[in-house]
Amino acid sequence: MQEPSNEEREQWDLAQIKQRPSRYQPKTMGACVKRLMARKGYGEIRSAGELEETWQNLLGDSLAQHCHMGNITRGVLTVYVSDSAISQELSMRKSQILRELQKSYTAGTVKDLRIRIQS
DSSP states (O other), rough: OOOOOOHHHHHHHHHHHHSSHHHHHHHHHHHHHHHHHHTTTTTHHHHHHHHHHHHHHHHHHHHHTTEEEEEETTTTEEEEESSSHHHHHHTTTTTHHHHHHHHHOOOOOOOEEEEEEEE
16 A cells, blocks of 8 residues: 655645534633633722722721721621720621621622621
8 A cells, every 4th residue: 555645644634623623612802801800810809899998988987997807708708806895886786787788799798797806
C-alpha cells in the first residue's frame, strides 16, 4: 500500500477537524462579564458598600461609629461593637434594624443580627 502524500494528509486532517463539533461555543459578553465579576468578587464588594451605606443611614453617625459589620453567613449579619452599652442599644432596636435592612438592602437577605463586643 502506498503512503499518502503530505497534501493528502493535510486535506484528511482538515476534513477531520471540520467534522468534529467544537467544544468552544461562543458566549455572550454579558455572561463573560457576569462570570468575571463573580470570580473576582466585585459584586460582593459593591453589595458590602451598599450595606454599609444602609447601616450608616439607619443608625446615624453617633451610633454607627462605635460598631462595624462583619460577614453575612447564612443570612446572619455579625456586628462588632465597642462596648456593652452599644450592644444593649442595638439589641433593643434589633427588630427595627432588621426590618429596615430587609427593606433597604437589595443584594441579599439579612435574617438576623449577631452582636459581638470587640475586645
